[in-house]
Amino acid sequence: MELLKLEDFAGCVNDTFASRLDDVPLEFVLVEARALQNPSPAAVRQPFSLLFRNTAAVVFPQKIYPLHHPRTGEVGIFLVPIAMEPAGFLYQAVFN
Template sequence: MTKEMFAENLNTKFRLNAGSSNMIEIELVELSEGVSTPKQEQFALLFRGPSDFFLPQRIYHMEHDKLGEFDLFLVPVGRDENGFQYEAVFNRFIQSS
């Protein structure tokens, strides 16, 4: 998964299994770029989830209409009037062609 793939799906909903077959939706609300080099890509994703359901830090199985299914490590980073916020940080090497 690349930064561009997530950028194309900003402000869309992702479904995840929150345990006991409890599926909830979270929305990708922000993509922040880190310090990248020609060989390394760094970025962070910020998701917003419901205010009445807290997700602890762990790996979640995610589903998205365009991106398909994948696992993602989410960390709770805040809460506001719109819900809980979760972050996923990417720091990956870029494959040379």
């Protein structure tokens, strides 16, 4: 399995990623993809962060969600709810 990189997501900002929780379909919109500071010269990849928004009225638990997008295919990404905005809840995934 190849490691995911920022470049895999950089062109997908503002795109919708389809997912599901049990049998309920969900949509997460990628609102930010940014590099993080590289803590070690021995790091396997440049650390990065992804922010997704979901417009449901409820917050979903932190867990691995299967996210599908035509560019990335289906990948399991651990999403953590981090904020509530008027437009919905924000979820973050950090890759280091």
